Amino acid sequence: MKESINQDVMKQLNAIKVFSYIREQGKATRKQIEAAMDLSWGAVSNITARLLEKGYLVESKGEKGSANGSGSGRIPSFLAVNDRQYYVLGVDINITRLTVELVNLKGESVRQWSGEPDYRSSDALLTGVQDLLQRVIGECSGDVILGIGVAMQGIVDARNGISISLPQCPGWQDIPLAALLESWFGRPVYLEHDPNCVLRAEVQDRPRGNLLLLRIDKGIGMALLSEGRIFTGPGMLEIAHTIVVPHGAKCSCGGEGCLEAYVSEEGLSLLSGIAFPAAAERARSGDPAILALFGNMALYLGVAINNILRLFKADEIILCGDMMRYRDLFLDQVRQWLAGNSFCREPETLKISFSENERAAYGAALMAIPKVIENLNI
Ligand SMILES: [Zn+2]
Known part of the structure; x- marks a missing residue:
């Protein structure tokens, strides 16, 4: 029993490693994965088949003659992260503006929403966040949203998902924001201090x-x-x-x-x-x-x-x-x-x-994506 649990855990870990490798590389053939990950051909074939079946990856055929310049024999196909179907939401809870971005697993922003925050009280601010996210999730009903990254102002305990204080918002103290959003939307929620998210977005392209x-x-x-x-x-x-x-x-x-x-x-x-x-x-x-x-x-x-x-x-x-x-x-x-x-x-x-157009919501999604991938059920 214990052994089979360990095997399942190993399979899951290897699948996540393969998925993360393809994500980092942009695209890869099974041969490249086999060489880079120190996995057997059989393991690579099994893992990539599961990832393709669940829709996390897409496969594209290489062009004849382009791979290794051989021009004959089997043409290797490339595997890449599916840029549709699975997404992460990034949310920026900023006193000036509320922003939400839908980001695919490649880290590309697909859609944006914004709303006016009401920070006269903690209840008003929370209700505003809940309403906006409800609307966004409703509008994305055809997509699978795997998790939510939140950029939060004030003092933040990111590890425990707690917004400790937001001095400009009366009554906002020790709000278990990640747990609250998880209970409302049934998805894992990852909290981050907002400047870190802006920085993460800034260094994405450069x-x-x-x-x-x-x-x-x-x-x-x-x-x-x-x-x-x-x-x-x-x-x-x-x-x-x-x-x-x-x-x-x-x-x-x-x-x-x-x-x-x-x-x-x-x-x-x-x-x-x-x-x-x-x-x-x-x-x-x-x-x-x-x-x-x-x-x-x-x-x-x-x-x-x-x-x-x-x-x-x-x-x-x-x-x-x-x-x-x-x-x-x-x-x-x-x-x-x-x-x-x-x-x-x-x-x-x-x-x-x-x-001027800092993208804390986008950065929050980028920071959440690796954590979401760690918890993918493959
Ligand atoms: Zn002060």
Whole structure:
């Protein structure tokens, strides 16, 4: 009995390894799989037959004469991941916007949806997420959705699927978000801190080495790519509530002088006493008091970037989030500050780029796909 269980487990593990290999390669012949995976021809034939039968793979015939230049004999056929039928949903629960993307197992985005979040209370926000996902899943009724990846703002315990806090949303505390969504939608749910998801989407098409990403909207979040790997761990890299002014401005977390109290839409709104977009418009029309707040924001953002670069040597910084729509009000000052103060490195070698349409939902789906594949029943 025990032996047969072990055999089943091995079969499943090998099937997942074969599927992941084909996914990484784009396409592969059975011969290539046999050589790369150290499996017998019989095992490769069995596994690929099961993967084809379940629709996880598709097979395409090679062209006559193209394989190995032989021009005669059997033409090997290629196996590739099916880009239809099976999907993962990525969700970005952002205070500015709710976004959902349908992503196939190749990692290609197929469809997108968005909705307005209501963050007046935790119940309102949860109901909004539930309604949007219900609509999306209803519209995808012909597709198999294998799992859901969620990009979440605030403090996140990704391992346990818990959204620990979202200071801008009253009552949002220790929400077992993954378990809740699993109970609503009957699919595995994987939670991630939203800047990690934006970073994952950024490096999908253009892999890079060491990168710092700051997502600034109603709050501020940070992610790091270190030698090609995203830095993850509970409670790590919580840049938002690092202190830049001891006993400074009140922050939504209850603390004082946090970076987020000066460098975020919510912070600028509290400091100016005006809703954020209106405050930004006033600054653009020359209101000196609000321009001074943007000046402070540039200073503290520059300080934060400088301090991070002392601890972590990034080759590139990506600034993203809703705040980038107003970068004319602060970015030159950030650059000037960095150029004047970064004594440990040549500022001109540091590339600062932007992403206005950051894709946290897409990144959440990309991060969920390997976990979904591990649990495929093959
Ligand atoms: Zn704070």
